[in-house]
Every structure is written in C-alpha cells, then in structure tokens.
Amino acid sequence: MKKEVYSNMVIAQSGGPSMVINESLVGAVLAAKSNKKIGKILGARHGIAGILGDDYADMRKLTKTQLEAIAKTPSSALGSVRKKPTVDDCRKIFEAFKKRKVGYFFYIGGNDSADAARIVAEEAEKENYPLVCYHIPKTIDNDLRSCDHTPGFGSAARFVASAFKGDDLDNRALGGVKINVVMGRDAGFLTAASALARENKNDGPHLIYVPERPFTLDGFVSDVKDAMKKYGRAVVAVSEGIRGEDGTPVAALFAKGEKDSHGNLQLSGTGALGDYLSTYLKANAGISRVRADTFGYLQRSFPGVRSEVDAKEARQAGAAAVKNALQGKITKGTIAIVRAKGKKYAVTFEAVPIANAAKETRSLPDSYIAKNGHDVTRKFIEYASPIVGKLPHSELIP
Numbered sequence: 001m002k003k004e005v006y007s008n009m010v011i012a013q014s015g016g017p018s019m020v021i022n023e024s025l026v027g028a029v030l031a032a033k034s035n036k037k038i039g040k041i042l043g044a045r046h047g048i049a050g051i052l053g054d055d056y057a058d059m060r061k062l063t064k065t066q067l068e069a070i071a072k073t074p075s076s077a078l079g080s081v082r083k084k085p086t087v088d089d090c091r092k093i094f095e096a097f098k099k100r101k102v103g104y105f106f107y108i109g110g111n112d113s114a115d116a117a118r119i120v121a122e123e124a125e126k127e128n129y130p131l132v133c134y135h136i137p138k139t140i141d142n143d144l145r146s147c148d149h150t151p152g153f154g155s156a157a158r159f160v161a162s163a164f165k166g167d168d169l170d171n172r173a174l175g176g177v178k179i180n181v182v183m184g185r186d187a188g189f190l191t192a193a194s195a196l197a198r199e200n201k202n203d204g205p206h207l208i209y210v211p212e213r214p215f216t217l218d219g220f221v222s223d224v225k226d227a228m229k230k231y232g233r234a235v236v237a238v239s240e241g242i243r244g245e246d247g248t249p250v251a252a253l254f255a256k257g258e259k260d261s262h263g264n265l266q267l268s269g270t271g272a273l274g275d276y277l278s279t280y281l282k283a284n285a286g287i288s289r290v291r292a293d294t295f296g297y298l299q300r301s302f303p304g305v306r307s308e309v310d311a312k313e314a315r316q317a318g319a320a321a322v323k324n325a326l327q328g329k330i331t332k333g334t335i336a337i338v339r340a341k342g343k344k345y346a347v348t349f350e351a352v353p354i355a356n357a358a359k360e361t362r363s364l365p366d367s368y369i370a371k372n373g374h375d376v377t378r379k380f381i382e383y384a385s386p387i388v389g390k391l392p393h394s395e396l397i398p
Contacts, residue, residue: 005130006097006101006102007101007104008041009039009040009102009105010100010102010105011025011029011043011044011105011108012047012048012050012051012106012108013076013077014081014108015080015110015112015139016080016300017075018138018301019074019152019155019156019159019305019310020155020306020310020311020314021075021108021138021151021152022070022074022075023071023072023312023314023318024108024136024314024317024318025043025078025318026315028108028136028318028319028322029041029059029062029067029318031318031319031322032104033060035326040060040100042056042102043059045057046079046080047078047080047081047116048081048083048085048089048120051097052092052093052096072311074301074303074306075300083116084116085120090120090124097129098129102131103130103132104131104132104325105117105120105121106134106136106318106325107120107134107135107136108137108138109135109136109138109139110137110139110141110144111358111359111361114135117354117358118332118358121133121354125332132328132331132332133332134325134334134335135333135334135354135357135358136335137150137334137336137337137357138150139153140152140156140183141153141184141190142189142190143186143189143361144361145356145357145360145361146336147336147357148347149387151310151313152310152314153190154307154388155305156193156300157189157190157196157307157384157387158305158307158389159295159299159302160190160194160295161194161195161391162197163295164180164204164205164237165197165203165391165394167180167235167293168203168205171204171233171235175232176233176289177224177228177289178204178234178235178290178291179277179292179293180194180236180292180295181238181271181274181292181294181296182240182295182299183239184211187212187241187361187362188211188212188239188369189364190239191237191238192376192380195237195380195381199391199394200394200396202231204234204235205236206230207227207235207374208376210242211239212363212364212369214245214373215242216244217280220281221281224236228287238274240294250273250276251272251273274292274294278290307387309388310387310388313337317335317337317349321333321351324351330353332353333352333353334351334352334356335349335350335351336357337349345386
C-alpha cells in the first residue's frame with residue numbers, strides 16, 4: 001500500500017530570539033508560496049507548544065509587504081518556546097499533523113531546537129508518519145557544529161562590538177575599570193566579538209575572558225592591574241559562562257538552580273556576575289572606580305544594529321530549507337552554512353543530516369584565542385569581520 005503524502009507545511013520558531021530569525025521565517029514562507037507542491041502554510045505560535053495547542057497563523061494570508069516588514073523586525077514573530085518533546089508529545093504532534101495533512105515541518109532554532117526537531121523526525125519515522133522535517137539554523141551563540149557561523153550571531157556580535165565601542169569612549173572620558181558581561185554559556189564567540197570595537201590605538205576592550213579558558217580571581221586582578229598600568233584604564237569583556245579551574249561556571253555561584261527542559265542552567269537575566277567581579281576588584285586591586293553592566297537579553301533583539309550580511313544569509317537559509325525539503329534527498333535535515341576557501345568572503349547553503357546540528361555544540365577554536373588567555377587573535381578578527389560588517393568610525397583628538 002502506497003504511503004499517503006501530505007502537502008501542507010508547518011513552520012515554527014524556538015529558543016532565544018534573534019535580530020534576524022524572522023528573515024529565515026520569511027525566506028522559508030516565500031519559497032513555499034512560490035512552489036505548487038506546498039499547500040497550506042501554517043505558522044505554529046510558540047513552537048511545538050502551538051502545535052500541541054492547535055494554535056496557528058495562516059502565513060499564506062500575509063502579503064509580500066507584510067512579510068517584508070516582519071522580516072526586518074527583530075525577535076520571534078511567531079513567539080518562541082524552550083520545550084524538549086517527549087515521545088507522548090510526538091504522538092500528539094503526529095495526530096495534529098495528520099488532522100491538518102501536514103507533510104513538511106520546519107523548525108528555526110539552535111542546537112536544542114535541532115534536537116527537538118530530530119526527536120520529532122525520528123519518532124515520525126518509527127510511527128511510519130510521512131514527514132519531511134528540516135531544522136533552520138539560528139543562534140547568537142554561534143555554537144552549531146554544522147555551520148561555519150550561524151544566523152543571529154552576526155547581528156548580536158555587531159551589537160556587542162558597537163556597545164563596547166561606545167563604552168570604551170565613555171571610559172576614555174572618565175577612566176577607571178568597566179566590566180561588561182556578554183552572553184555565551186559554553187562558547188566565547190559573542191564575547192570575542194567585542195574585539196571588533198578596536199579601531200584606534202589603545203582602544204578597549206583591553207581584556208577578554210571566554211569560557212574556553214580557566215578563569216581565576218587572582219589572575220583577573222593581576223590582568224586588570226597590568227592594563228591600568230599600560231592604558232591608565234581598563235575595559236573588560238567577560239562571558240557569562242566563564243569557568244573556574246575545576247570547570248564550574250563562576251555564575252553558578254549565584255544561579256538559583258533554574259533550568260530549562262533541555263537541562264541548561266539559567267545564567268542570563270541577572271547582573272550578579274558583574275556585581276561580584278566589580279566588588280572583588282574594588283576590594284583586592286585598590287581601584288576605586290569600577291563599574292559593571294550585563295548586556296543580557298539586549299543582545300538578541302535590538303533594532304537598528306543588525307548585520308546586513310547576517311540578515312541576507314538568514315533569509316537564504318530559510319529558503320534553502322524549503323528547497324531541499326521539496327527535493328527529498330534528505331528528509332531529516334538541517335541547513336549548513338559553508339564558507340568558501342580563500343580571502344574573498346562567500347558562503348553556500350547545504351543540506352546535511354539533522355543530527356549534525358543537534359545536542360553537542362562547538363567552542364571557540366584555540367586558534368582564535370590569544371596565548372595569554374585573555375584576548376583574541378588576528379585570525380578571529382578575519383573570521384568575524386565579514387559577518388559583522390564595518391562599524392562607525394570614532395575620531396579622537398591626538
């Protein structure tokens with residue numbers, strides 16, 4: 001007996017929002033609208049929670065003008081969720097899909113979202129449900145193993161670099177030490193992007209701490225003292241995921257134990273780490289003017305500073321997912337962004353098995369981290385600059 005094939009499509013967003021996640025949404029929707037193989041295009045509100053709750057938006061009703069405006073709007077237009085589906089959830093999802101004759105499912109998100117999509121895809125296969133399932137990459141952490149870089153990172157990195165550029169100018173005027181805590185649980189890409197703020201001689205950040213290198217308070221105090229001697233001030237970039245020599249996140253000292261359904265400890269949304277480092281420095285370095293800020297969720301959906309390269313690639317990734325899903329060569333896939341070799345920046349979008357993006361993440365490569373452990377290399381600057389784009393110029397009085 002021939003297996004029934006369904007033509008309707010569901011698309012959803014999951015995990016932390018970004019400045020360009022809606023570009024991926026619109027890229028996929030426009031690609032689906034232009035193909036006769038796709039029937040209804042349903043946007044599930046708040047990810048798989050919307051599927052389980054039968055809460056959809058009819059994406060076909062949206063005009064091209066509306067979709068283009070949505071694409072330029074930060075954050076997740078359909079709403080988001082952090083939920084790992086159980087086997088029972090998957091069965092309910094299949095029943096919901098069967099009711100609406102859904103044969104294509106697209107899930108936009110990071111590695112946890114990819115894992116959720118993988119679970120749905122594999123359970124569908126076990127249940128003999130005819131589902132083509134694609135993960136569309138998104139994460140500001142830039143930690144997907146399947147991509148050279150991930151949509152969302154370029155714009156968040158541009159925000160971080162811009163914020164540090166402005167903060168460094170502020171610090172030049174008043175002096176002292178300024179500490180900024182940047183998102184990045186396990187990977188230091190976003191914190192490393194603060195180095196893109198450097199344009200003039202002695203620009204900050206002067207110290208950059210990432211989770212990939214052990215962090216000690218004694219070493220921190222010594223580094224800041226050295227920076228103060230050299231520059232007369234210090235601007236410091238600190239990842240929220242910095243870890244002690246035993247591998248325990250420093251921020252875990254202040255975390256309340258809150259975890260999401262994927263088991264991730266809540267590190268963002270609090271200024272405790274910045275306050276702790278600021279207080280410790282005042283007490284142990286003999287520096288009176290020390291300030292700290294935590295960028296927190298501001299990095300994800302800040303209007304007006306997105307990277308145009310990031311936006312373009314996010315849309316292309318969404319369109320590529322639909323194109324490859326319809327070709328049917330890989331039915332459980334994710335889109336890998338592959339950078340071309342050579343000095344000229346160019347990328348391609350390739351369909352690979354969804355497992356390539358699920359669960360495990362990648363870290364900032366050793367070649368991107370300076371030997372002193374608190375800076376980045378030229379190789380990282382060359383890697384990140386084309387994705388982030390040129391920042392505004394700052395002129396200083398000689």
